[in-house]
Amino acid sequence: MGLALQASSRVFALHIRCSNCLKESVQEIFGGQSGPSDVEELIESGLIGQVRYSCVHCESAIGQLVAITEGEME
Numbered sequence: 001m002g003l004a005l006q007a008s009s010r011v012f013a014l015h016i017r018c019s020n021c022l023k024e025s026v027q028e029i030f031g032g033q034s035g036p037s038d039v040e041e042l043i044e045s046g047l048i049g050q051v052r053y054s055c056v057h058c059e060s061a062i063g064q065l066v067a068i069t070e071g072e073m074e
Contacts, residue, residue: 009030009031009032009033009035010030010031010032010035010036010037010038010070010071011028011029011030011031011070011071012028012029012030012031012036012039012042012068012069012070013026013027013028013029013068013069013070013071014026014027014028014029014048014051014065014067014068015065015066015067015068015069016053016063016064016065016066017063017064017066018055018057018058018060018062018063019060019062019063019064020055020058020060020062021055021057021058021060023055023057023058024066025055025056025057025063027051027053029042029047029048029051035047038070039068039070042068042070043068048065
């Protein structure tokens with residue numbers, strides 16, 4: 001039963017463009033069992049505001065969110 005619960009958990013990918021080097025990177029947020037079920041709920045939940053960003057290319061802490069994609073954990 002634990003596998004069935006995990007399979008239904010949502011994962012969201014935040015596509016972020018660095019304001020310094022302009023390269024894009026992806027950070028994942030796991031919605032969990034009782035978390036947001038779609039992108040709109042994710043935005044309303046405030047979870048994005050808790051994500052700490054650091055560019056993997058130049059280590060800048062300033063980035064711009066350019067897209068959010070969603071899927072299910074495998």
